[in-house]
Amino acid sequence: MSSDTEPKRLLREAKNGNAEAFGKLYSLYFTPVYRYVLLRVRDRTLTEDITQTVFMKVYRSLDTFHVGSISPLAYFFTVARNTIIDHWKKKRETVFGDLGDEESDTPLDIPDNREHDETRVDRAVTMERVRSALRSVSEDQREVLTLKFIAQLSNHEIARAMGKTEDAIRQLQSRGLKALRDALKNTEHHE
Numbered sequence: 001m002s003s004d005t006e007p008k009r010l011l012r013e014a015k016n017g018n019a020e021a022f023g024k025l026y027s028l029y030f031t032p033v034y035r036y037v038l039l040r041v042r043d044r045t046l047t048e049d050i051t052q053t054v055f056m057k058v059y060r061s062l063d064t065f066h067v068g069s070i071s072p073l074a075y076f077f078t079v080a081r082n083t084i085i086d087h088w089k090k091k092r093e094t095v096f097g098d099l100g101d102e103e104s105d106t107p108l109d110i111p112d113n114r115e116h117d118e119t120r121v122d123r124a125v126t127m128e129r130v131r132s133a134l135r136s137v138s139e140d141q142r143e144v145l146t147l148k149f150i151a152q153l154s155n156h157e158i159a160r161a162m163g164k165t166e167d168a169i170r171q172l173q174s175r176g177l178k179a180l181r182d183a184l185k186n187t188e189h190h191e
Contacts, residue, residue: 007072015062022062026055029076036077036151040084050087054080074157077147081161133183141176144169 007028013021033054038047057079058065065075134142140162147158155173159166 008067011062011065011067011072014059015065015067022059025072029073030055032073032151033076033080036080036146037084039146039150040081041087046087050080050083054083057083070157070160071153073151074153074161077151077153077157078161081143129184130180133180136183137176137179138172141172141179144172145176145180148173 007025010021010025010028014025030051034047034051037050037054038044041047041050054076058076061079134145137145143162144158147153147161148155153161155166155169158164159169162169164172
């Protein structure tokens with residue numbers, strides 16, 4: 001992404017009825033939203049359904065969305081998070097799925113043609129260690145870390161998405177990073 005102004009411009013154009021602009025937003029945000037949803041639900045078919053629902057909800061809400069301080073990507077992630085929560089409420093299951101299922105899909109399974117094979121393998125090994133270490137943090141900490149470091153949202157955007165204060169987000173991030181760091185040190189000692 002070149003800058004935050006391009007997505008905001010596209011969103012404004014989409015609000016004015018420009019379907020091509022929304023198509024560009026779809027192309028721009030499909031992979032990050034898909035990866036985020038997959039990380040949360042751990043099932044490709046369900047991920048595809050939820051991701052499509054997210055884009056439909058965003059499209060339907062264009063009239064009411066105000067392009068302001070929140071980035072369009074943060075808005076997409078907020079809609080994605082709420083859609084996942086709604087899904088699990090309907091299913092009466094946990095919001096974050098089972099991180100312990102070794103057969104689950106991971107966001108790294110999604111091809112990214114910009115990376116070479118060696119980089120992808122190194123990244124997969126690192127992500128497996130991180131995924132294993134993520135089991136040691138609370139669900140809120142995991143959500144904050146995911147939104148901060150995978151989705152690359154600001155603390156303000158995360159606070160809005162999660163319905164918490166920025167202070168609470170900073171505390172969750174700090175405690176989550178400490179727990180993650182400790183867990184990663186423990187896996188290094190056992191290798």
